[in-house]
Amino acid sequence: MNEKLRYWMLVLPALAVMILFYIWPVLNIWGISVTEPSAGLGNYTRMFDSNAVRVSFVLTFRVAAITTILCLLLGYVLAYTISNFATRVRPLMLGLVLLPFWVSVLIRSFAWIVLLGRSGLVNDALMDAGLISTPIRFMHNELGVLIAMVHVMLPFAVLPMLTNMRGIDGSYMRAARGLGASEWRAFREVYFPQTLPGVFSGGLLVFVLSLGFYITPALLGGGRVMMISEYITYQIQEFLNWGLGAALSVALLVATAIVLLVAARFVNLRKTFLERS
């Protein structure tokens, strides 16, 4: 009994904060979505009828999906290199992967603006080199959002894959080659299947985080690439349309939950979110 009391005493403060500042507001949002401006499911019917909402949702899923795929491709190569080749520089490379975590997303996104703007570093360099005559539009379009999103999300893809790959002993590849498989074949048939859990974990993490991401798309999209979280802000801040904004938040939450539910069939969620080293 005493044990139990101590347990609750330890958990209580955090639980109180969560309930007061997170769960309670979320429930309120759900409430607002069916009461503002008038009681009923009016917000939801409006949401489903709205073309703009549909466009925004499609855009959100498209950006999240492309970001995930690019992060997985880049991240796989990076994780593979770090875990199999870099022996002396491994700590350095790991540090570089983790470095972005120590700089706020806001600052990193502004940094991309400096780089990608009309007269940003990239365009200036390309023009000075004579490769292009007019600046390329890197910003305020999907390309810019994608570039920055991939950069922000890359560590989330790399870390689960790295953990997974470092647990794979080199003797599997050697055994396969000793039994007659070429290097490429051994990689494809023996190594790659063993890395799939890490790929799924990393992919899921990036996808779910990307769905609700706000800062980077808002800054790099410049109001023209409106992903769902920015759309919600827009409704509430510009139009004071609390009801529709709340309904959209609920829709985003439900969409994310569905993604997780589907993913749970393929991925060990506990491992993905709770047991990363």
Place this chain on the structure above:
Amino acid sequence: MSNPILSVRQAVKTYGKFRALDAVDLDIREGEFLTLLGPSGSGKTTLLSAIAGFTALDGGVVHARGGDITPLPPEKRDFAMVFQGYALFPTMTVAENVGYPLRVRKWSKQDIRDRVRECLDLVQMGQFADRMPNQLSGGQQQRIALARALSFRPDVLLLDEPLSALDKKLRADLQWELKALHERLGVTFVYVTHDQDEALSMSDRIVILKDGAIQQEGAPGELYDWPRTRFVANFLGKSNFIEARMAGREGDRLIAEAAGHRFAVKPAAGAPETGAGCLALRPERIRLGRPGEQAFAGRVKQISYLGERCQVLVDHDVLGEVLVSQPTWHAGVRPEPRMDVSFGWDAEACVPLTDA
């Protein structure tokens, strides 16, 4: 010697300044069970993986029947290797694991199925075909690793301490099975171990490595009876070392003097025949007797019973501590601590060593 199936010439492998292999010459005969034996860090794995093609040599060549294979990658060498940790592919079933080398070699599905069944039966694992490797015990995994390596009938099977992760009883069983498989299939086995008993009981020939160089090679009995160096005498079994003065030949025998006694030893190539010398003397070649019965007088210092045998440590004024091993049940003296005894040995029990 008949044409070797594999030969290594002047193999050198360095890691920085460290020489993991130091001018190793080795011939492996077709169909033999050859064991590479040596202490940890002596270069056994390095030599094996140089043969398999995983380690690139810094000098020297590896020849197989057809010719120089030094530049070939492992998959082109057609040897099979069994790793210490088994390295069964965790995403494939037992049957897929065993069939993997055949799939790589583009066998037909039917042929693969037949051969896999045959190989699993060979290691008595027929009913486990559809399990995943992590559903098997260590001994079972070992058997599957063996079946997988043998499935494509390689000329040479390379085994790196395949039994070292298993407990003693299981090891003994698998040693017998391995030996039986070797005799049945006629495949050449190159076996790495640091366990001298394993080496002695299984091999046709043992190669003893130390610090990346071959110390001595020969049949198990030959090595045990005729060690050339202190290292070999001590590494294969136990040995007493007697500092003696060699007094030249008398007929075909060599005379040695130690602690005021003269006795005959069998000459050994390379060992000094005059002047200071060192003799190796196996504990089981020494007889104990009551005081006065044997040539040397001593006093029992310590006794340890090992079941069927018992070991007696006897103190001698000049020779120091002498280890004697005798059957626990026998007609002679029953030694007790602090008992005065005498001890001696037959002519030719001592082997002169080259590194006096």
